[in-house]
Amino acid sequence: MQDSEDINRRELLIAGAVTAAATALPLASNAQDSGTSAPVIAKVTLEVNGKSASLALDTRTTLLDALRDHLHLNGTKKGCDHGQCGACTVIADGRRINSCLTLAVMHDGGKVTTIEGLGTPDKMHPMQTAFVKHDGFQCGYCTPGQICSAVAVLNEIKAGIPSHVSADLLAPPRVTNAELRERMSGNICRCGAYSNIAEAIAEVAGSAA
Amino acid sequence: MKSFSYERAKTPADAAAAAARIKGARFIAGGTNLLDLMKLEIETPVHLIDVNGLALDKIEVLPDGGLRIGALVRNTDLAAAERVRREYPLLSRALLAGASGQLRNKATTAGNLLQRTRCVYFYDTNMACNKRAPGSGCSAIGGISRQHAVIGGSDACIATHPSDMAVAMRALDATVETVRSNGVERKIPIAKFHRLPGDSPHIETDLQPGELITAVKLPKPVGGTQLYYKVRDRASYAFALVSVALIQQKDGTGRVALGGVAHKPWRVESAERALPRGSKATADALLADAKPTPDNAFKVKLVERTLAAVLAHSKEMRT
Numbered sequence: 001m002q003d004s005e006d007i008n009r010r011e012l013l014i015a016g017a018v019t020a021a022a023t024a025l026p027l028a029s030n031a032q033d034s035g036t037s038a039p040v041i042a043k044v045t046l047e048v049n050g051k052s053a054s055l056a057l058d059t060r061t062t063l064l065d066a067l068r069d070h071l072h073l074n075g076t077k078k079g080c081d082h083g084q085c086g087a088c089t090v091i092a093d094g095r096r097i098n099s100c101l102t103l104a105v106m107h108d109g110g111k112v113t114t115i116e117g118l119g120t121p122d123k124m125h126p127m128q129t130a131f132v133k134h135d136g137f138q139c140g141y142c143t144p145g146q147i148c149s150a151v152a153v154l155n156e157i158k159a160g161i162p163s164h165v166s167a168d169l170l171a172p173p174r175v176t177n178a179e180l181r182e183r184m185s186g187n188i189c190r191c192g193a194y195s196n197i198a199e200a201i202a203e204v205a206g207s208a209a
Numbered sequence: 210m211k212s213f214s215y216e217r218a219k220t221p222a223d224a225a226a227a228a229a230r231i232k233g234a235r236f237i238a239g240g241t242n243l244l245d246l247m248k249l250e251i252e253t254p255v256h257l258i259d260v261n262g263l264a265l266d267k268i269e270v271l272p273d274g275g276l277r278i279g280a281l282v283r284n285t286d287l288a289a290a291e292r293v294r295r296e297y298p299l300l301s302r303a304l305l306a307g308a309s310g311q312l313r314n315k316a317t318t319a320g321n322l323l324q325r326t327r328c329v330y331f332y333d334t335n336m337a338c339n340k341r342a343p344g345s346g347c348s349a350i351g352g353i354s355r356q357h358a359v360i361g362g363s364d365a366c367i368a369t370h371p372s373d374m375a376v377a378m379r380a381l382d383a384t385v386e387t388v389r390s391n392g393v394e395r396k397i398p399i400a401k402f403h404r405l406p407g408d409s410p411h412i413e414t415d416l417q418p419g420e421l422i423t424a425v426k427l428p429k430p431v432g433g434t435q436l437y438y439k440v441r442d443r444a445s446y447a448f449a450l451v452s453v454a455l456i457q458q459k460d461g462t463g464r465v466a467l468g469g470v471a472h473k474p475w476r477v478e479s480a481e482r483a484l485p486r487g488s489k490a491t492a493d494a495l496l497a498d499a500k501p502t503p504d505n506a507f508k509v510k511l512v513e514r515t516l517a518a519v520l521a522h523s524k525e526m527r528t
Contacts, residue, residue: 037212059215095314161289164305169294185445186309
């Protein structure tokens, strides 16, 4: 029952998207074409979630659009498409970035981890498990970005990278609620699940936030 | 977005030469600001020169005790560098007050200096903007100008510079090192790097077309108490309404620079003599020629109050 409802909803969304694309942007919609200039195609090889993929892409294609529209990894979400919301957060060469604000061609030869690479429904990443346990979402749209960001945040703290709220720049940063909230400020949740997100991350970090 | 060709530059000189050869070419490093503007077709380069492969990502200690920061050092790495945290804490604090973790992981030292304004009229291509379309007028003047400059503006533009890092660099007397398309290197004091808008607000820096920033140099550490206070509409991930960078020595003398108030980081060296006399005297001297709009007149008072808070914190740390 759950499955069929999901599929119906998804099919409806796909049908809606096709209609919009057909009327507004018939060509190269995934490269954000303004319709006034001839596309330039580049060969791009990415290692995404441990698998190598070679693509011929319009140079305008963002990493986000390459992941979603060309590699069909739809877990990574497009929210604002301007680096303000964090829904598109992925881990590229070990660091969390906004995949909407970088070009796929700039990552030729690079490694990318998306939400699909962190865990699967059968074998979830501890951060995914913690988000489910603590109800760290409501609609779920920002969740893949939140989880990729959260995994990277704990690595950044472990690496000793300070934050705006670190009282002492020379002391190792600690996992506190204030630290987690500051470090996660690039991920917006319009459902307002922030307190539960902070609790989920704190649990994975092994501390009470 | 307009289409563009793309290349990865091999050396700084090659990159500068390519930029001079191809009209409408732009360098791209972090890309967090440029791509944002390209999507809106505010920036429309025909060719991108990716400089990420240039070996400009090191932080070197210089024989005079100063620091040379490669143009490509990411904001995260610069803020976290042990020597920066210890000897130039003002710079770490300013960097950490800016943007988000994701953006700081991408954004570079040079790119941070070259950020375009976040003026809403610059971003709205339906509105007049002398910075985006020279000669078209300024919609901010007489428009909603709460975020805009209170000093140093002109009849053509009242936009502010958005960077926090640049405010710290200004207080630290940094020098911008570049290479021009003819291969000649030069050094630009940070005070001369950013321009006031005047009648050509579209020209924002002293850089010549095709000139590439290779590094930013800091003089040897000046010590003192170093603080960066940023006042904004939310606690994190927002541009400054007002920011204050302070370096203060034990005797009360020091340096101060402001963000969020002008077209460039705002520092008036002569105003620093007022520091031992407190926030009101210093703010009055810093903003003596302020011409706020009704929307942003509050910034003048906010500078004084933020300075008062910073000076109180500094006093506490020095005693």
